[in-house]
Amino acid sequence: MFKKIVIVLLSFLFIISGSLKLTNAKKQNDYLYKALLTALNNNSQIIIKINN
Numbered sequence: 001m002f003k004k005i006v007i008v009l010l011s012f013l014f015i016i017s018g019s020l021k022l023t024n025a026k027k028q029n030d031y032l033y034k035a036l037l038t039a040l041n042n043n044s045q046i047i048i049k050i051n052n
Contacts, residue, residue, distance in 0.1 A: 011040065011043060014040050015037070015040050015041060
């Protein structure tokens, strides 16, 4: 149970850091960061579904 909570919190931290990088990204890197961000979002949703 505790490990699952930690995993979810870490995934949210990655999403937050990814979104911060996205806002600071140059136009060349925007597509890459968006792809990374959507991948992180999908992973966190899967983790949350597993927990629930």
